[in-house]
Amino acid sequence: MRSVTEARQRRLVEIVRTCGDITTAELVQTLGVSPATVRRDVAALEQAGKVRHSHGRVRRPGGRQLSDVSSGASLGLILPSMGYYFAAIVAGVREAAAAHGVRMVLGLGGHRDEHTEDRAQALIAHGAGGLLAVPGWSAGGGLRGDWLAELGVPVVLVERRAERGSAADGLDRVCSDHHYGVLLALRHLHGLGHRKVALVARRDSPTARAVHAGWLAGRSEEGVPHIEVDARHPEGPAFERSVTALAELVRGGGATAALVHNDLVAIAVVHGLAARGLEVPGDLAVVSYDDEIAALTDVPLTAVAPPKREVGERAVELLLHRIRERAAPPTHADLLPALRVRGSCGSAP
Secondary structure (H helix, E strand, O other), X not given: OHHHHHHHHHHHHHHHHHHOEEEHHHHHHHHOOOHHHHHHHHHHHHHOOOOEEEOOEEEOOOOOOHHHHHOOOEEEEEEOOXXXXXXXXXXXXXHHHHHOOOOEEEEEOOOOHHHHHXXXXXXXXXXXXXXXXXXXXXXXXXXXXXXXHHOOOOEEEEOOOOOOOOHHHXXXXXXXXXXXXXXXXXXXXXXXXXXXXXXXXXXXXXXXXXXXXXXXXXXXXXXXOEEOOOOOOOOOHHHHHHHHHHHHHHHOOOXXXXXXXXXXXXXXXXXXXXXXXXXXXXXXXXXXXXXXXXXXXXXXXXXXXXXXXXXXXXXXHHHHHHXXXXXXXXXXXXXXXXXXXXOOOOOOO
């Protein structure tokens, strides 16, 4: 038995040395053994100093890091703001960067292309050998970002899709598939018998626009409204009018469920409905699109959870690959959200 294990582990080391960098899933397929066996072998070999393992990838010990391919340069991360949506992405970026021995430098570009470009140029001037870019691209703004393709360093778009056919559309990108996430929510609600599912969301961010598009494609009945809210001021007069409109819709039978973007808005909506004599899930089933704090409410909210941390990790991996392999074809990676079922739809978790 021991000779079989030793032979398999020798083969694993040979594969890693040949590839330099391989996923554990690829090792499972190549060796024809179970994931648990690969995990045990990798752990033993890592302890012996024969391989390195992090974030589902196995590498040669002392394998090439950023300094081998970009003269010791750091990498830049451009965000429009430090809003809480990006916290998990930043956490994923930091973990993956640390695993590769890479230094990340943050720049805040705001929601205007010219400001984002200025921050990108500043990071490059200070030695950034590549960029992870989250352009603002708010409502009414351009989605082309052609200047991103002219910076002279590798760029990976994060949670952003450039206009088809634009120069930026030829860049690598990693995104949550929000369309799929919305369909998960609607499929769950439809399975519970809800056909009239309202959308409660703003429409002035890339995520909100993607959620709106998914809702339009997946709703089962026409005529159910999209109630726009001012998510920046969830206690202001405009927001209160939106909640009143939703309450009247529910009382009139125009909606039995609602998809709400995001958690902060969903919590405020639930409280607003309660103040108007309506209960969740008794009068209205609610699914939040976010899942940062959805589980912490009085009635824990069923929520769609975009894979934010994984997006950050994958973006770092993709940027390092681009630095090493400049001629490789671009990659567009869409990571699938998950649905966390809780009590706000009246179904068991």
